[in-house]
Amino acid sequence: MILGSVLNPVNSSVLSVSLVPIGAAFGAPPSRTAWLISALYLATAIGQPVVGRLIDLYGPRRLYLTSTALTGIAGLLGTFAPSLGVLIAARVLLGFGTCAGYPASMYLIRSEARRTGAESPAGVLTALAVANQTIAVIGPSLGGLLIGAGGWRSTLALNLPLSAACLLLGSRRLPTTRPPAASGRPRLDLPGMGLFAAMLLTLLLFLMSPRVHNWYLPLMTVLAAAALVARELRTEGPFIDLRVLGGNPPLLLTYIRSLLAYTVSYAFVYGYTQWLEDGRGLSASRTGLAQLPLFAVAIAVSTTTGRSRQVRGKLMAGAVGQLAACALLLPLGPHSGVWLLVAIALVMGVPQGLNSLALQNSVYRQAEPERMGSSAGLLRTFGYLGAIIASAANGAFFPHRADTAGLHHLVWFLLAIAALFLAVTAADRSLGRTREPDPVR
Known part of the structure; x- marks a missing residue:
């Protein structure tokens, strides 16, 4: 479960120190290499809830094995990519390949809690969150070491042993789920999935290039959204049950907080990391090492607070921590001392260790049990939407190179x-009532 769920964050974070050498290899500025980030999240934002819904209907085993095999194929394609375009295509394939791990894990945890009648396994949920946070944070350091040893292509080749391990463990350990009986086979809402994909695709393409001449993209987004609503409200067994979702405002607010929190987190990981190389002049390996304090603090915070049922306090502290970390970026310059870089990493480690864990626990407690896979997938979708907004912001503020002036403009954003994340959290009274779901016997 943990190995499958970290495939996406490892490919996200390792890339953060690869962007500059990849740009140098293909003669591409940051505004073009930003597509390597956006391509992964574009595919994953669409694929996560779709695969999550399939897991809800058919169980995790087949979806997990198929997706992780696709991850290996994408890693092979990226390792030998002859151009930036092929590398972007490999990242799209990688996005679809890493879709199943997280919703499969959440589905298994929730189904075991229902089967045994026990309360939610806080230790397992914490381990899942800590593993994702650990990989997300040590990714830059790992990427720097891989680049130093074998160049940027080694960061793509990393997917080959990871995919093989997932296939081996998944085939041996994941439970086999019987297909539904012919008379009771659930119908797959393919039109709803298609409309959802069209809505997200046009929205994310516009966010990646918000230009006047792309005016038709938000219009297509609105039309696809309207058609999706009309479809889902009148079909039996909808892909997204809008009636249930509309009647669950706490879950909707959790998705909004996910978007806001991950916008800051990913803009920090990619934008600040690029500045360390371009603006501060650090090598890829030293840039990765500069993020190690963030890793240490995030793990310590997650491990310490993981078993606490408190959600509101974690999110409030996480929002304040993001504000403080961003404020510390303002005095940065080309000759800033190492002590300031360490301080920034230490402060950012606090929200890194709190936010994703609190958001994951919120969805676990707020979502309908029979839709846990798709609900977990939607949480990731909103997080990836934040990541694409962050990528678009990085491209806008770093049009040619990640210089100090661009970093300061990014910080104000x-x-x-x-x-806004802090305001939404402070105003949400439902967080105080969030509790563990009742056991099902």
Whole structure:
């Protein structure tokens, strides 16, 4: 479960130190290499809830094995990519390949809790969150070491042994789920999935290039959204049950918080990391090492607070931590001392260790049990939407190179997002009532 769920964050974070050498290899500026980030999240944002719904209907085994095999194929394609375009295509394939791990894990945890009648396994949920946070944070350091040893292509080749391990463990350990009986086979809402994909695709393409001449993209997004609503409200067994979702405002607010929190987190990981190389002049390996304090703090915070049922306090502290970390970026310059870089990493480690864990626990407690896979997938979708917004912001503020002036403009944008995250959390009274789901015997 843990190995499958970290496939996406490892490919996200390792890339953060690969962007500059990849750009140098293909003669591409940051505005073009940003597509390597966006391509992964575009595919995953669409694929996560779709695969999650399939897991809800058919169980996790087949979806997990198929997706992780696709991850290996994408890693092979990326390792030998002859151009930036082929590398972007490999990242799209990688996005679809890493879709199943997280919703499969959440589905298995929730189904075991229902089967045994026990309370939610806080230790397992914490281990899942800590593993994802650990990989997300040590990814830059790992990427720097891989680049130092074998160049940027080694960061794509990493998927080959990971995929093989997932296939081996998944085939041996994941439970076999019987297909539904012919008379009771659930119907797959393919039109709903298609409309959902069209809505997200046009929205994310516009966010990646918000230009006046792309005016038709938000219009297509609105039309696809309207058609999706009309379809889902009148079909039996909808892909997204809008009536249930509309009657669950706490879950909707959790998705909004996910978007805001991950916008800041990913803009920090990619934008600040690029600045360390371009603006501060650090090598890829030293940039990775500069993020190690963030890793240590995030793990310590997650491990310490993991078993606490408190959600509101974690999110409030996480929002304040993001504001503080972003504020510390303002005095940065080409000759900033190492002590300031360490301080920034230490402060950012606190929200890194709190937010994803609290958001994951919120969805676990707020979602309908029979839709846990798709609900977990939607949580990741909103997180990836935040990642694409962050990528678009990085491309806008770093059009040619990640210089200090661009970093400071990016920081003011992030401060506004972090402040909104804090406001949404402070105003949500439902967080105080969030509790463990009742056992099902």
